[in-house]
Amino acid sequence: MTAKETKAAEKSRDAEATRAAILSAAQKHFAASGFDGVGVRDIARDAGVNAALINRYFGSKEQLFFKATQSEDHLLRLTEGDRATFGQRIAERLATRPLNDDQLDATLVMIRSVSSDVVGPELCRRANEEYVGKLAEWLGGENADQRAALIFSEILGFDMMRRMIGTAALNDEKQTETIAYLAKSIQAYVDG
Amino acid sequence: MTAKETKAAEKSRDAEATRAAILSAAQKHFAASGFDGVGVRDIARDAGVNAALINRYFGSKEQLFFKATQSEDHLLRLTEGDRATFGQRIAERLATRPLNDDQLDATLVMIRSVSSDVVGPELCRRANEEYVGKLAEWLGGENADQRAALIFSEILGFDMMRRMIGTAALNDEKQTETIAYLAKSIQAYVDG
DNA sequence: GTCTATAGAAAGATAGAC
DNA sequence: GTCTATCTTTCTATAGAC
Numbered sequence: 421m422t423a424k425e426t427k428a429a430e431k432s433r434d435a436e437a438t439r440a441a442i443l444s445a446a447q448k449h450f451a452a453s454g455f456d457g458v459g460v461r462d463i464a465r466d467a468g469v470n471a472a473l474i475n476r477y478f479g480s481k482e483q484l485f486f487k488a489t490q491s492e493d494h495l496l497r498l499t500e501g502d503r504a505t506f507g508q509r510i511a512e513r514l515a516t517r518p519l520n521d522d523q524l525d526a527t528l529v530m531i532r533s534v535s536s537d538v539v540g541p542e543l544c545r546r547a548n549e550e551y552v553g554k555l556a557e558w559l560g561g562e563n564a565d566q567r568a569a570l571i572f573s574e575i576l577g578f579d580m581m582r583r584m585i586g587t588a589a590l591n592d593e594k595q596t597e598t599i600a601y602l603a604k605s606i607q608a609y610v611d612g
Numbered sequence: 613m614t615a616k617e618t619k620a621a622e623k624s625r626d627a628e629a630t631r632a633a634i635l636s637a638a639q640k641h642f643a644a645s646g647f648d649g650v651g652v653r654d655i656a657r658d659a660g661v662n663a664a665l666i667n668r669y670f671g672s673k674e675q676l677f678f679k680a681t682q683s684e685d686h687l688l689r690l691t692e693g694d695r696a697t698f699g700q701r702i703a704e705r706l707a708t709r710p711l712n713d714d715q716l717d718a719t720l721v722m723i724r725s726v727s728s729d730v731v732g733p734e735l736c737r738r739a740n741e742e743y744v745g746k747l748a749e750w751l752g753g754e755n756a757d758q759r760a761a762l763i764f765s766e767i768l769g770f771d772m773m774r775r776m777i778g779t780a781a782l783n784d785e786k787q788t789e790t791i792a793y794l795a796k797s798i799q800a801y802v803d804g
Numbered sequence: 805g806t807c808t809a810t811a812g813a814a815a816g817a818t819a820g821a822c
Numbered sequence: 823g824t825c826t827a828t829c830t831t832t833c834t835a836t837a838g839a840c
Contacts, residue, residue, distance in 0.1 A: 433805050433806075434805090435805070438805080438806090453727065454727050456648060456649065457648065457727055457728075457729070459832080459833060459834080460833085460834065460835090461832090461833085461834095469806085470806060470807055470808090471834095471835095472806080472807070472808085472835085472836080473805085473806070473807090474834095474835095475834080475835060475836075476805085476806085476836095480834080480835080481833095481834065481835090530777075531723070531727075531772070532727045534772070534776050534777065535645065535646050535649055535723075535724045535776070536649075537649070544776075544777045544778055547777050547779075548777065548778070548779055548780070552779055552781070556781075563786060563789050563790075563793070565780070565781035566781045566782070566786055566789055566790050566793060567793065568781070569773055569779045569781045569782050570770070570773075570790070570793055570794060570797070572769070572773060572779075573766065573769035573770040573772070573773045574765065574766060574769055574797075575769070576768075576769040576772055576773065577764070577765035577766055577767070577768040577769020577770070577772070578762070578765045578769070580723070580726070580765070580768055580769070580772075581761055581762075581764060581765045581768065584726050584727070584736075585722075585726065585736045585739050585740065586736055586740070587739075587740055587744055587761045587764075588740070588757070589744070589748075589757035589758045589760070589761045590758070590761050594755060594758055597755050597758055598755075598758050598762070601755075601758060601759065601762055601801065602762060604800070605762070605766075605797050605800060605801070608796070608797060608800075609793065609797070625823050625824075626823090627823065630823080630824090651814075651815060651816080652815085652816065652817090653814090653815085653816095661824085662824060662825055662826090663816095663817095664817085664818080664824080664825070664826085665823085665824070665825090666816095666817095667816080667817060667818075668818095668823085668824085672816080672817080673815095673816065673817090
């Protein structure tokens with residue numbers, strides 16, 4: 421880890437490091453608490469910078485949110501592999517994600533901020549256009565839009581049960597069985 | 613509709629009617645905006661009563677929340693019918709629920725308030741013990757806890773996509789096909 | 805580039821008049 | 823039984839000193 425990546429680079433008057441520290445802390449807190457559940461003071465404290473700098477660098481809490489949550493690490497990456505094992509790959513990924521939600525995570529961000537009056541509408545637009553739409557395109561065939569929507573339903577629902585509600589059955593020693601069930605269910609939507 | 617059920621009974625100094633009006637407005641607002649997303653002033657205004665009466669009658673916003681969200685209208689009622697068509701019944705129910713979320717609804721309440729520091733933990737306990745646990749008991753067989761958790765995943769995920777994210781594919785003319793897909797998927801978990 | 809100080813709004817809760 | 827008035831805290835955002 422370079423010096424620029426530590427907290428706010430030890431108050432070194434490095435604008436780049438300050439921006440990065442704020443973004444990193446924002447990703448963590450927005451994923452963990454949602455847009456309305458965290459204050460700019462919390463983010464600033466965690467980044468080791470002054471709260472006023474958030475508005476100085478990003479304009480507003482809302483603009484920070486959208487900067488912090490635009491990720492390229494999509495689950496859609498998994499569509500690049502073999503079609504016949506898509507269900508298995510995504511189920512493995514979902515069931516083995518770290519429970520500790522202290523990093524950027526599109527699923528957690530979505531679930532925890534979708535109810536916000538401020539950022540909810542844009543998050544919904546993003547989910548429908550950039551996720552469901554693209555998955556439907558990849559799926560093809562009959563009722564592709566419905567099947568894509570149902571696949572995302574399973575993804576969101578599973579993540580919510582496992583990481584937010586903390587259902588024990590999804591985090592015990594029967595992980596292999598759980599993955600098998602989920603994989604089969606998702607693969608059924610892929611196959612049409 | 614009796615006089616007692618109108619707003620706050622026209623300021624008629626009827627404690628029973630006032631309580632009922634607050635509870636009704638609270639159910640609507642907590643389902644629509646979540647615990648943190650609504651203020652006691654909003655609820656009081658909608659109930660046609662003074663905001664101070666909420667604490668007078670219920671002690672606190674938190675206590676009002678739990679009074680307002682303890683419902684007996686469980687989805688688990690659907691376990692009373694034929695086991696072989698459980699998936700179909702629940703899929704029909706989920707896909708045809710009113711989009712307008714202005715009434716008590718355990719699913720919306722859960723999704724919208726699970727992230728709250730105040731009521732989230734109790735909601736999670738309730739979900740795991742009163743919902744997943746009981747469904748697992750009804751399911752029986754191998755990996756019943758896992759299968760029950762996965763069924764609730766589908767329920768929560770579907771409701772979130774359809775009513776909160778507003779995915780068009782789940783609300784268009786292809787409702788019959790959507791129900792068929794979802795029913796098959798849930799039934800697979802029931803059958804084990 | 806970073807800080808203090810503060811404006812301005814909104815929240816939950818309560819005391820006490822009527 | 824219901825109301826007004828207010829205490830206290832917390833929030834985003836900004837002006838201006840350093």
